[in-house]
Amino acid sequence: MGFLLQSFQTTIAKSVSLSGIGVHSGTPVNLIFLPSDPNTGIVFHRLDSAGAGHEIKALISEVGTTDLSTTLTNRDGVSVSTVEHVMAAISGAGIDNLTIRIDGPEVPIVDGTSAAFLAAFDQAGLVAQMAKRRYIRVLKPSRIEAGASWAEFRPYDGTRYEVEIDFETPVIGRQAFTGDMSEAVFREEISRARTFGFMRDVEKLWAAGLALASSLDNSLVIGDDHNIINPGGLRFKDEFVRHKTLDAVGDLALAGSPFIGCFRSYRGGHRLNAMALRALLSDPSGFEIVEMPDQAGQAASLGAVNAAVFAPR
Known part of the structure; x- marks a missing residue:
């Protein structure tokens, strides 16, 4: 295949912490990343939430609002x-299982990128686990449209992104990123x-009590x-x-497994x-769940497996 498939799931080797400010709330927040068992996935735990409903799974079924950022909300109404x-960063680092303890409602913005999270995972190190990694392989095109915008998945022998933006302001204009995604490319x-x-939008958000910690940092x-x-x-001529x-x-990491296909959006x-x-x-x-076979010499071959369908809500 045109990219490196990983046979086994991974988690971090030891716990690691990170602190920062929530960009909208403007309040301090602390994260603790912990190793997690195979087939756990990515799970947030709200330490400041009373009662039993503090666990929030990082899955598309839990996605709530998507106005200014992506918010996950569980069935008890607890959100992050x-x-x-x-x-x-979790997807880019190739991490499958992770527990994230957080003492507030918002992941810290840090410097507005994924770099600080990658640095934390580098500090912790990664370990392979004795469980096969499963992939979502796209079998046929799937497309949605919203006005002039659209996004689609298409079958592809790899994991590829083709993302295009178009802004009237000349400093951005029309830009596109196209390429196969790997840990090295992401990093x-x-x-x-x-x-x-x-700036005009930030000032409006400030007036509405949002983006309180947004800054040039x-x-x-x-x-x-x-x-x-x-x-x-x-930092890049096409940073936008x-x-x-x-x-x-x-x-797309909220699919619950890495995908094999091409994601395109405009x-x-x-x-x-x-x-x-x-x-x-x-x-x-439109898709199947596949994993690497156990037999030696078949590193480029994927086998379909019986698995529960990923049910979006």
Whole structure:
């Protein structure tokens, strides 16, 4: 195949912590990442939540609002928001099982990228587990449209992203990222791309009591003169679409397993990403669950397995 398949699930080797500020609440928040058993998946635990309903699974079935970020909400109404950057880092690092203890309602924004989360996982180290990794292989095209925007999954011999954005402001314009995704590509080309916004919009959010911690330290900001306010300018000439790709990696990680296929989007965002993933998983004929075989010499061959259908809500 055109990319490296990993046979076994992974988790981190030891616990590691990270602290920061919630971008919308403006309040401090602490994360503790803990190793987790095989087939656990990614699970958040709200330490500040009373009662038994503090566990939130990082799955598309738990996705609630997607207006400014991706929020997960369990059946008890307990939520954790702005999960996309940490989920992108988890996916990019190739982590399957992880417990995330968090003492607030929002994942810290840190510097507006996935880099700090990757650094935490590097510090902890990864270990392979004695359980096969399962993949979602796309079997036929699945497409959704919303006005001028659209997103789709297509069969592909690898894991590929083709993300295109189109803004009227000349500093962004029309940009596209296309390429096969791997740990190296994510780390080197995607993970450091910052979230971005317009100064006029940030001021409106501040007035509404949102984005209270948004700053030049964690956001790429475009001023009223259509120029970038941040000292030092861009990290990449197409940093805007690279961050949109980062968001897509994080949002699609909520499938519960890595996908084999091509994800394409035009003028997308968190809502469109969630809609596309739900559409794919709503049609059992559109995908299959596969894993690497045990036999030596068949590293490029995938075998279909019987597994519960990923049910979007």
